[in-house]
Amino acid sequence: MIDSLILQGGADWRAQAEVFDEIFFVFLALGTLVGIIVVAYTLWNVYKYRDDGSEPKEDFDAPVVGELPTGQGGPKAKKLFLSFGLSAIVVISLVVYAYGLLLYVEEGPDADGEGDIEIVVEGYQYAWDYYYENGHMETNELIVPADQRIDIAVTSRDVWHNFGASELRIKSDAIPGETATNWFSVSSEEVEAQGGEANFLVECFELCGSGHSIMKGEITVIPEDEWEEWYEDTEPDEEGQETWEHHFAEEGS
The missing domain is CATH 2.60.40.420 (Cupredoxins -  blue copper proteins)
Incomplete structure (x- = not known):
């Protein structure tokens, strides 16, 4: 990924088509991976916390409508902030990565002006x-x-x-x-x-x-x-x- 951000000079020049194809592939691959993880985790929670007719455990921390799950660092709060943190890392990384490549597309590779x-x-x-x-x-x-x-x-x-x-x-x-x-x-x-x-x-x-x-x-x-x-x-x-x-x-x- 670092090499993609330094597309300068001679043999390292890349066509716009290659750059756009790379951005598309990275977003597609990462989006598919994140989608699979989110859907799988959702289905797992649906199964784990399904209503099977039995009484809930005493330590079960049930969600409350309208209440943000931040209470005293409990498990719900940890999951919430962990998901926010991971999402922020992924989004910021993609923005920096794509911005670097799009700058290259906009400005083009550095050239000495003699062979263009x-x-x-x-x-x-x-x-x-x-x-x-x-x-x-x-x-x-x-x-x-x-x-x-x-x-x-x-x-x-x-x-x-x-x-x-x-x-x-x-x-x-x-x-x-x-x-x-x-x-x-x-x-x-x-x-x-x-x-x-x-x-x-x-x-x-x-x-x-x-x-x-x-x-x-x-x-x-x-x-x-x-x-x-x-x-x-x-x-x-x-x-x-x-x-x-x-x-x-x-x-x-």
């Missing part, structure tokens, strides 16, 4: 344009390298959209005149597992008009060396470079 890929994502009715640093523009297919942090600046040229890729656990509003930032990364292991090229569906998650349902795209992740070769062969465009500079300058200001 920065891309402007611009939505419109009904497609996505992707602008690279050299001014190259792709429509509906975002091509990026594996094992790199990909920073995106998301905006719109007409109405509200929402750029999202469920498998990568990324989702950002695309609002005219505003720029939302996000990041993602895909490991080379994931790319190899998909046969040397990983593909992820992009959808618009904001009802944006009659063509909303067809506003789909794709994120294609390829090995870094292949991406560098592809990027060197792309055709720069002055207008595209101005678009990239405009949005990343706004994000940095």
